[in-house]
Amino acid sequence: MNEQIKVRISEEEVNARIAEIAAQISEDFKGEEILAVGILRGGVYFCTELTKRITVPVILDFIEASSYGDGTQSCGQVKITKDLIEDIAGKNVIVVEDIVDTGRTLSLLLENLRKRNPKSLKLCTLLDKPERRVVEVPVDYNGFQIPNEFVVGYGMDYAQRYRNLPYIGVVEAE
Ligand code: PRP
Numbered sequence: 001m002n003e004q005i006k007v008r009i010s011e012e013e014v015n016a017r018i019a020e021i022a023a024q025i026s027e028d029f030k031g032e033e034i035l036a037v038g039i040l041r042g043g044v045y046f047c048t049e050l051t052k053r054i055t056v057p058v059i060l061d062f063i064e065a066s067s068y069g070d071g072t073q074s075c076g077q078v079k080i081t082k083d084l085i086e087d088i089a090g091k092n093v094i095v096v097e098d099i100v101d102t103g104r105t106l107s108l109l110l111e112n113l114r115k116r117n118p119k120s121l122k123l124c125t126l127l128d129k130p131e132r133r134v135v136e137v138p139v140d141y142n143g144f145q146i147p148n149e150f151v152v153g154y155g156m157d158y159a160q161r162y163r164n165l166p167y168i169g170v171v172e173a174e
Contacts, residue, residue: 003174018053025141032056033092035060036061037063037084038063039064040082045098059086062082063083065109077108092120093121095113095121095122095123099129100125104135106137110138125142129146144168149170151168153166153168156168
């Protein structure tokens with residue numbers, strides 16, 4: 001391999017921030033149940049670490065989607081490659097994602113989920129790269145805002161590698 005990974009956000013910082021978000025969600029949904037929807041594959045580590053720390057009842061489900069279409073257009077289509085098992089109608093749904101970049105995937109996915117009539121629908125992302133935004137997406141819970149650099153770890157990959165790093169790093173060519 002011809003690259004090195006430099007730590008950008010340490011494991012301790014990531015975990016501390018996840019605990020804060022989990023506390024906020026637990027407070028916001030006091031007395032209610034939530035249905036956490038992790039987005040495969042990138043959102044899987046954040047989703048499990050987050051839901052472990054939420055103190056209200058949690059139902060866990062996953063969905064896998066890919067967006068496609070003309071790269072210069074703000075509208076495209078989302079292809080659900082693995083759908084939810086649960087019926088989300090009437091549920092408090094929190095979509096849990098690793099990163100919001102252009103916003104295309106999430107805006108289309110949220111539109112798809114909204115049609116299933118959840119009681120509420122929130123978006124929680126570990127990272128937000130606002131500089132790259134092409135489509136507006138309402139981010140309800142955000143771990144860290146980051147500049148436009150390529151990050152890996154905590155679910156995020158570089159050619160499918162490094163998802164399992166317990167911290168967020170940047171790829172540096174050797
Ligand atoms: C990443 C990430 C988001 C999406 C964000 O997924 O997990 O779903 O891209 O980009 P956008 O805001 O520009 O739409 P990716 O398609 O890389 O799949 P993965 O989660 O399996 O790595």
